[in-house]
Amino acid sequence: MDLAPVYLNFAENSHLMVTGRRECGRTTTLATIMSEIGRLYAPGASSAPPPAPGRPSAQVWLVDPRRQLLTALGSDYVERFAYNLDGVVAMMGELAAALAGREPPPGLSAEELLSRSWWSGPEIFLIVDDIQQLPPGFDSPLHKAVPFVNRAADVGLHVIVTRTFGGWSSAGSDPMLRALHQANAPLLVMDADPDEGFIRGKMKGGPLPRGRGLLMAEDTGVFVQVAATEVRR
Secondary structure, three states, X not given: OOOOOOOOOOOOOOOEEEEEOOOOOHHHHHHHHHHHHHHHOXXXXXXXXXXXXXXXXXXXXXXXXXXXXXXXXXXXOEEEEEOOHHHHHHHHHHHHXXXXXXXXXXXXXXXXXXXXXXXXXXXXXXXXXXXXXXXXHHHOOOOOOHHHHHHHHHHOEEEEEEEEOOOHHHHHHOHHHHHHHHOOOOEEXXXXXXXXXXXXXOEEOEOOOOOEEEEEEOOEEEEEEOOOOOOOO
């Protein structure tokens, strides 16, 4: 059995989806990712001091309906957070405006496009726990951020979303999940019901212990154990 560490490279794959049944470890996965953001990046919220020269920074925009992740990172990383519908709507308007200001202007050279030299600032992580608690379809409060999912590399955006597994086959009705699927975002399937059918390609979910999952990227999959990070109860 291969027990080598498995790493998420958000420079290579900008986004991540996580799904699984109740108590499978979805929120713990987000807490672990947020902990790693704090380890790998300098604080990037607007209230934080400028980072050291050459060190990348990051800020988090957090949608946390159950309020279990509010203390996973300090205010020097968390730019905005919301836990109810009105708060999410307002936050997405601010985020869309910030991202629109990072879009590449016309006439850039190939070198400028590759170096992403037309803006500077922190990487932006939009983290959404339990997206199923938000209205789907045209009523989704996340819709203003959706157009930037496929332009993530240009604007420094990373979207990380969790959803319960039940009814995963109909998850495409949510515009954010549909955009992430179209962007070939990796999918971590934790404890799941195999009767739901194929999840990606010829891969299905199945019963798994808490914290374990099948990380699917395009047509390949690898079983992983997520490192545990404490969350509020």
